Amino acid sequence: MSSSFESLKVDAHGLALHARQRGAGGSPAVVFLHGYLDHSHSFDFVAEHLPDSWHLVLLDFRGMGRSGHLPRLANYQFADYLVDVEAVLRATGLEAVHLVGHSLGGIVATAYAAARPSRVLSLGLIESLGPLGGPPENALARLRGFLEDLERTPNRKPYPSVEVAAARLRDGAALPEHVALHMARHGTEPVEGGVAFTFDPTHRRRFAFGYDDAQWLALSSAVTCPVRLILGSEGYGFNDERARARLAALRPAQPPIVIPGGHHVHLEQPEAVARALRELIQSVR
Template sequence: MPSSFEALTVDAHGLALHVRQRNAAGTPAVVFLHGWLDHSHSFDLVAEHLPESWRLLLLDFRGMGRSAWLPRHANYQFADYLVDVEAVVRATGVEAVHLVGHSLGGIVATAYAAARPSRVLSITLIESLGPTGGPPENALVRLSGFLEDLERAPNRKRYPSVEAAAARLRENNPSLPEHAALHLARHGTEPVEEGVAFTFDPAHRRRFAFGYDDAQWLAISSAVTCPMQLILGSEGFRFDDERSRARLAALRQLRPPLTLPGGHHVHLEQPKAVAQALGQFIPPTR
């Protein structure tokens, strides 16, 4: 039976981040980074199949899961997530960690490893190959959208039950098994008047003021020097266009991608296979 996780509070320059840790004395140290509007429990099913000897740290990004929200009227930006990773890596007390990132978490892991190469030993990307990107002229469109979003009040939708919240998750991810959706909903909602609401800050739905264009992202991702692996779902995001091929080529230390049956949340659909891939990729020490 896997050992239990302990809850930690990590300070990210004054913001309290929620982190769950298993086996604080273990090695290697592996930090898990979840996707947009998800939370650390999205990796629970994978963790059940990972070695007890590993030190696991599962982060809730700021404004998601059980981590603190920014003050009202503040805005989230992509670089904030790098601050969160930096805070967790420093809190481990080890020189370097292995990163596992799903979707948004994979984008953050790649950017962090490029900026902090000495702190990252390896990266496992799950359904993640970079931001939307596009040509440089998209920057103006993005800025306009950012200002437009400021005029819209964040809407925190209510659901009559956890089951109804889980059903909403499956609308966006039809391949997500019912038990996995319920797991995400149980750990990702809280009681409110008239039912439950997801714990993420609805301000996360606003567009970023700044985003990397294709050329900038290629420059960042090509700077990653640690070993990398990419795990894809057969029914997940499509990475077979010209942009994706350029991004794959830029990742110099990337192994041939592994495709498993499933969708964008393939780690929830195939947790044992994903754990096996991690076990074969991450060395048993460091």
């Protein structure tokens, strides 16, 4: 499945990131950004249904997958992930790419497309329409939560086997068994007492700062490339007033495509998701 991908070392201003690529030198170039606490292998099944002639780059965000962790006393913040995107584009020598992001990855992709419009040719968003946001007065509670989290010791829990770790993934998301095993095999490593997930548990701390609703609408309005929203029928919904406003700000040429599945619809229905991405990317000239 992933044997056709080669590992790529990425320097993010001194932090070693891990990415995988297939078809280097091919066209179009597509960079995939995974969701919170996931890893690049969450796009393996989708990649199987994309043309071999395409240049695919699958990134592990810092502190997730096989990428390096920050020093023990450091904290992750949202803007760090944009640094990771810049770093992988620099490492691959790509000037402009199609970005595909799931959940957190979609939020990062949207922010990057707004900040670097000349470098993003299209935006494929899977179950992603921005951060929780809220009104400006949420900023104080967020900052207090960040300080409170500093007192919590990050806990890296061991599991007796990959299969037990996979079962834990199924508890948190309605994933088919083979999908959970795939994610657990590629998202754990041996530790004393069994295996543990590779992500840095410090990621569970809340960010100190975040975008409120008005800021995110302004940012989304700055996206100039074609956008396609892909939703799971049993996913997060995105059918309230806030979601409609955010989608309108992105000005998609087509309505969202809804595919049977949950929040991880790209893992449950990879062929259908790949088809939607092909339609988007091939429409860009």
